Amino acid sequence: MLSTKERLNADVTFRTKALVSAKPMLSKRRIDTLLAIAVTAIVAVTALFLLFPVVVTVLMAFDGRDYIGPFPPTELSTQWFGRLFEDAYIWEGFKTSLLLAIATTAAAAGIGALAALAISWMSPRLRDVVTTMFLSPLVLPGVIIGFGLLMFFAAFHQLPAFLKLFAGHLIITLPFTIRMTLVGLAGISQTLREAALSLGANERQVFFTITLPLTKNGIAAGAIFAFATSMDDVTISLFLSDFQTYTLPLALTTLIKSNFDLTIAAAAVAMISLTLVLLIVLDRVLGLERAMGHGANRIR
């Protein structure tokens, strides 16, 4: 990283030395050295700041002590994982979360893919308006969506909490599936379609043999975003759950506030592993850079 900069500096010094006297260059070089040092410091401090808490959590999850002692742990054990697996409260939340995330992902991927197809056939101006509208749940504060849904569902008595959660998660995951499918669709060259049509294929055949297979990865990437968002949501779920039907993040939130111990660190390690798996799949289906270029502002 720095070598480029240093080489550039050296290069500049070399080139300008012939033209200007060396004296003012010294102070300029000092400024550049200071800049290089400052940049290195910023990179180091940021990396430490971003990674240290995660490293602490992972190591503390294997702590052999019975209490939260100073870091690093003096002895290692898997006792917290044992407690995690015996914790019925967390398990119940995990089961609900997994079921909810699967249902939400399937529905959001299907509905989102259909909507993205329709949007891709629109005129550019209309396309922008409709896309902005469907992506708006991403920028609206989650509390407002949660609060609104809560009052909306109050009109229907005795609706199961699972269905309410499903509706809430659907509205916040749909933007991802629509956007990622659009990314997938945008990557298809128009000439492929035209070639197939000119070779005698009908619209239907073009769709099933060209459009759909080439969009598959975009849809899959959207599904991964949807799954991750659903597994992660606290804000909206908090309004829509009840004491029987709650998600894993809600269970963990309650535990962090009431019973702060290292069982949660063990749960965090499990969630980090899940994140890694999702990332590897995302990298395979669409490539991380391409996916993040379009899905980067995951607001919550």
Place this chain on the structure above:
Amino acid sequence: MRAARSKLLLLLPAAAVFVLFLVFPILIVLNESFHTFEPGRIGSVEGGPLTLANYAELFQPVYGQYFAQTYVLAICSSAVSIVFALPIAYCIARTEFAWMQKAAISAIVGLMFLSSLVRVYALELTFGSAGVLAPLMSIIDIDTNSRMYINFVILAGLLQYSIPMSILILIGAIKNLNPRLTEAAMSLGASALAAHLTVTIPLSMRGIVSAFLVSMTLGVSAFVIPLILGRGRILFISNLIYSRFSEVANYPSGAAISIVMMVLALLLILVMSRLATTLERA
């Protein structure tokens, strides 16, 4: 004609979800915000007279405090994350090793994908009053229960997400820059610092504005971070709305705060995207 109509049918499920679970609920919130609250009742009185009292109430200084709290911390986190993200994004965008760039981007994406709850717990475990650094904090005489310290921990919570995201946005902006421009400035005698201040930063202004906007949007609507790291002593607007529902069941007041918060959030986006377009043209 028939084909066009059947194509639009594909939009129907998404439009239904959108209207039913987003537009309707927001309209209900809007309606609720104009009704009077009766203590002891959940929700407002049906068919009662409409009132602006719930909005008028928000002009009391107590509420100003919540809004100030939220916006000050959100602005701080956005500004700090730009300052830290810009040099890092530059290094990543301009590195000559492809593997290094890939590794750095993967790590950053990984941090962003990490569950927000994991991030919040990790911060509480590290910096919290019962956390692993608490003994160290007491040695250097920092009170982990002071308001100031809690503010710092919440700021750290916001930065954990806004720094990686700003880096990603800025990498895109810097990659679009022609590296020769900076080189030209330097070969004409500018120091690296001067070259970046006069060439790199102005030319990546659009990226900087959009990174700032996304960090702000995230910051002002933050919910879990202040809920847990604020320990009930520091509340954001989101938490205030939630407490209107969970503690006092004063729905009309919660609804009025929600509407104000939503309008402010949309205004922010409007102003910032205007700013980005103006800068683009300049």
